[in-house]
Amino acid sequence: MKHVTILGGGIAGVEAAIYYRKEGFDVELISDRSYVFIYPTAIWIPVRTASFDDVAFPLDKLAARHGFKLTVERVAAIRQSDKTVTFESGETRRIDHLVIAIGAAKTKHDGIEHTLSICGAPEQSLLLKDRIEALVAKGGGKIAFGFGGNPNDPSGVRGGPGFELFFNLHHHLEKLGIRDKFEMTFFAPMASPGARMGEKALKLMDMMFKRNRFGAQYGKKIKRFEEKAVVFEDDSRLESDLTMFIPAGDGMDLIKNSDLPQNGAGFIRIDNYCEIEGVKGWYAVGDAAALEGPEWKAKQGHIAEVMARNAAHNSAIDAGFKPGEKKTYQDHLNILCVMDMGNGAGFVYRDDKKALLIPMPIVGHWLKIFWGWYYKLSKMGYIPRIPGM
Incomplete structure (x- = not known):
């Protein structure tokens, strides 16, 4: 069984851990937090519509449910030249198969x-x-x-x-x-x-x-x-x-200080299969990666999940686990969200062919609440995943 290490316990890292396990890999997820924070529903905490515990759930429960190893640790350095990752504990590991899903820093x-x-x-x-x-x-x-x-x-x-x-x-x-x-x-x-x-x-x-x-x-x-x-x-x-x-978003200092290929903002350059340019077996997904595509492109959670699933699928083909064609992320680029307003929402969609904002009074708010519970329950495997969500 091939081993993969995933850096980052957010939406992209969690999706990668789940789908690499589905593809037959031995998985270790390394995160600097012990919980998943569902940022799309965090908007309700300040107005008391949701509690912090509604928006966060423990990574160890997710790991136990899907059979991957969880390590709570902070990464100090990454070197693609010798394929090593160094942790704040001082440990340095050579990692042949790596997925970087550590998100982004913020402009100063x-x-x-x-x-x-x-x-x-x-x-x-x-x-x-x-x-x-x-x-x-x-x-x-x-x-x-x-x-x-x-x-x-x-x-x-x-x-x-x-x-x-x-x-x-x-x-x-x-x-x-x-x-x-x-x-x-x-x-x-x-x-x-x-x-x-x-x-x-x-x-x-x-x-x-x-x-x-x-x-x-x-x-x-x-x-x-x-x-x-x-x-x-x-x-x-x-x-x-x-x-x-x-x-x-801006590239993290961890990436900017590394020898990984980067764009002008310090995001990791990848090909259309999410593999890091020039680094065989290393992938970057979610906010850590530099996206290519139409001018209106935006980094969103559902795009991060598509990238994570594609990385797992493409890695499985490279590992000889299954036949098939590799999947690209650019084919799935769109803007998609339910913009909640407390007493309703607006359904937003944009791709190369159309741009929509459809008002959804009352029901839109409950649809977003449903999505929050669906995210938790489907990630834990308690309910099946709805295709496209």
């Missing part, structure tokens, strides 16, 4: 410590909850939510969760009867944030912003963050009692 901004992110460390979701509760107790305030871009790799933008939490907070404050006491503004450095969703989606988002009395500050680069403000390149200021900001 002056004063970022004055912000919190729904896509950052899982604990920040709880800090956001505390800050929101403090503002509710105060009776009002100014709230600024936003996200940034990375000119070296635009595919790492994470705008969707920012919009989702923004709408959920609006709904939460309305239920409390104090929405009129809050000034809510969304900001982004690009002129049309969300443009990758398509023109129809942009028009619908604009209508929703006007209907819900949201402010918007678009098209100005961020100069710095302060304790009570966002300062833009022209020195204009957006005053804020709470700033939630999602920096764009």
Whole structure:
């Protein structure tokens, strides 16, 4: 039985561990966290719709269920020249078959410590909850939510969760009867944030912003963050009692300091089969990898899962476990999400042929809740996986 080591216990790493086991590999998953954090449903923690335990579940239970080994450890260095991985414990291993699924770092901004992110460390979701509760107790305030871009790799933008939490907070404050006491503004450095969703989606988002009395500050680069403000390149200021900001993805220092092939942002260059360029038997999937494809491409969880499954399938062919043709990830590139708003949702889809945003009042919110439970139960193998989900 061939052995594969998977670095990363997020959505991509978990999918890789499950499917490499299905393909007959002996699997070790190495993660710096002991739990899986389901980022797409973390938007509900700050508004008390979900608890932290609803969004996280233990990796050891998943490992036991699927028969792979779990090691909780942090990686210190990776060298493709001699195929070694060094851990913070000091151990160095030669690894012939490796899957890198460690995610991405964040672009650096002056004063970022004055912000919190729904896509950052899982604990920040709880800090956001505390800050929101403090503002509710105060009776009002100014709230600024936003996200940034990375000119070296635009595919790492994470705008969707920012919009989702923004709408959920609006709904939460309305239920409390104090929405009129809050000034809510969304900001982004690009002129049309969300443009990758398509023109129809942009028009619908604009209508929703006007209907819900949201402010918007678009098209100005961020100069710095302060304790009570966002300062833009022209020195204009957006005053804020709470700033939630999602920096764009950037290559991790672990990768940037390695000899792995990288693009300008520090993401790992791969071929269409997810194999790292020039490194036989090593793969990169999910946010750690540099995507190729259409201009509107975006790194999303379902794309990370496709890449993980393809890596397992292609590795099994190379290992002689089965015949068949290798699978490519670029054939599956699309944007797909249910953008939750607390009392409904919008179904977003984009590929080369069409771009959709379909409003789904009430039922859309419950569909996203269903997906959260489906993710846990299907990953644990308690219910069958629905094709395409």
